[in-house]
Amino acid sequence: MAALDLGGETPSVADRGVWLACIECGETHAPFDDVIYRCPDCDGLLEARYDEYPTFEDFEGRGVWRYADSLPFPEGVSIEEGDTPLYSVPGIEAAVDVESVRVKHEGANPTGAFKDRGMTVGVRVAQELGVGRLACASTGNTSAALACYGARADLDVLVLLPAGKVAAGKVAQASLHGAKILEVDGNFDACLDIVAELATRGDAYLLNSINPFRLEGQKTIGLEILEAHREEHGEWPDRVVLPVGNAGNTAALYKCFRELVAAGEMREDEMPALTGVQAAGAAPMVEAVREGRDEVRRWDEVETIATAIRIGMPVNAPKALPGIRATGGTAVAVEDEEITQAQRDLARDGVGVEPASAASVAGLRKLVDDGEIESDERVVCLTTGHLLKDPDAAAAAGSEPIPVPNDVDGVLDAI
Numbered sequence: 502m503a504a505l506d507l508g509g510e511t512p513s514v515a516d517r518g519v520w521l522a523c524i525e526c527g528e529t530h531a532p533f534d535d536v537i538y539r540c541p542d543c544d545g546l547l548e549a550r551y552d553e554y555p556t557f558e559d560f561e562g563r564g565v566w567r568y569a570d571s572l573p574f575p576e577g578v579s580i581e582e583g584d585t586p587l588y589s590v591p592g593i594e595a596a597v598d599v600e601s602v603r604v605k606h607e608g609a610n611p612t613g614a615f616k617d618r619g620m621t622v623g624v625r626v627a628q629e630l631g632v633g634r635l636a637c638a639s640t641g642n643t644s645a646a647l648a649c650y651g652a653r654a655d656l657d658v659l660v661l662l663p664a665g666k667v668a669a670g671k672v673a674q675a676s677l678h679g680a681k682i683l684e685v686d687g688n689f690d691a692c693l694d695i696v697a698e699l700a701t702r703g704d705a706y707l708l709n710s711i712n713p714f715r716l717e718g719q720k721t722i723g724l725e726i727l728e729a730h731r732e733e734h735g736e737w738p739d740r741v742v743l744p745v746g747n748a749g750n751t752a753a754l755y756k757c758f759r760e761l762v763a764a765g766e767m768r769e770d771e772m773p774a775l776t777g778v779q780a781a782g783a784a785p786m787v788e789a790v791r792e793g794r795d796e797v798r799r800w801d802e803v804e805t806i807a808t809a810i811r812i813g814m815p816v817n818a819p820k821a822l823p824g825i826r827a828t829g830g831t832a833v834a835v836e837d838e839e840i841t842q843a844q845r846d847l848a849r850d851g852v853g854v855e856p857a858s859a860a861s862v863a864g865l866r867k868l869v870d871d872g873e874i875e876s877d878e879r880v881v882c883l884t885t886g887h888l889l890k891d892p893d894a895a896a897a898a899g900s901e902p903i904p905v906p907n908d909v910d911g912v913l914d915a916i
């Protein structure tokens with residue numbers, strides 16, 4: 502372990518080696534005395550900090566909790582999340598002019614999305630704080646994961662969904678795991694505004710990605726990518742391409758890389774270039790990156806087939822934008838048709854994903870075509886959720902079943 506910090510104030514309130522620091526003013530706060538989501542002094546986003554940052558040698562075991570030395574607890578409310586595959590995708594690799602493409606498939610998590618990594622940590626923190634009710638706003642996957650992990654921890658779960666805009670598989674998951682589901686006549690951002698207000702009033706513990714402990718769990722995506730990529734290629738990837746909604750993963754991966762720099766595992770100039778992809782109909786981060794702005798402008802009207810990333814105000818933008826810049830990354834918007842084509846291409850390589858996940862591959866293709874990604878780069882695309890999350894989108898992207906009569910000749914005619 503390396504006794505290094507990530508900058509900012511030396512903590513006055515360290516608790517078990519972990520504390521919260523404001524990314525804006527640097528003020529530090531005890532993590533488990535009170536429930537806080539933002540800096541009480543300046544309203545900035547909070548980040549977990551530790552008195553030591555582990556090296557790869559310190560990790561043992563499997564899944565998210567293999568990385569317990571970089572998490573706030575030695576174990577969590579776990580159903581064996583993490584340890585997802587880093588697939589080769591020969592068809593995509595042949596079609597895209599880069600050195601290599603690998604796909605980190607987070608659809609292989611217990612509830613079929615990366616959110617489980619955040620919830621195994623976040624729900625453990627909720628237990629520590631002794632809260633009674635967990636809550637989130639969701640485009641679907643967060644609600645499925647929170648319902649599942651809340652059930653496992655025997656805690657009440659409340660979820661607010663944008664009415665009519667959440668894929669069927671996700672609502673079914675939240676429902677069966679026992680969450681109370683409220684459908685709001687508004688988009689995801691409106692749901693988040695409401696649930697954040699409930700949390701501030703103390704009516705629920707918020708487990709969206711504004712919660713800094715959620716992102717601690719999601720940091721392990723980066724650790725797994727780096728370990729697996731180095732094992733296969735002998736080096737870190739040059740670039741990680743990922744879909745962006747609330748920008749939690751972008752923030753978490755940047756934090757992962759910075760902690761490895763702090764631990765002496767990685768040089769700053771080796772951090773993979775974080776490359777965010779949004780749907781053209783919901784692209785406030787892309788707009789900010791392309792216009793060189795430090796702040797994201799809220800989009801009130803958002804629309805895309807990739808309902809998981811139908812988000813107009815990414816709450817983690819103040820963490821994610823610096824990550825994209827510091828790593829030499831970029832951001833790009835893709836059309837829904839490009840997303841659907843990438844979903845088909847991934848499926849032909851044997852990787853079944855929901856539309857938002859396919860955005861990463863669509864974005865890679867676009868950036869290569871535009872000459873923004875070089876042919877000598879080793880790239881990892883993050884696919885964030887399983888195909889069955891959104892069966893309607895999958896069926897629409899696939900081919901229609903052919904009705905045939907009940908006899909061999911009829912079947913032979915059809916083939």
Ligand SMILES: Cc1ncc(COP(=O)(O)O)c(C=O)c1O
Nearest residue numbers: 745746747748749750809885886
């Ligand atoms: C399947 C899927 N992909 C991507 C995202 C975007 O991730 P983030 O909010 O971390 O940017 C989400 C949710 O936001 C999601 O559910």
Ligand SMILES: N[C@@H](CCOP(=O)(O)O)C(=O)O
Nearest residue numbers: 639640641642643709710747
């Ligand atoms: N895609 C998300 C949107 C909410 O993101 P979060 O990471 O802030 O919880 C979802 O599945 O709800």
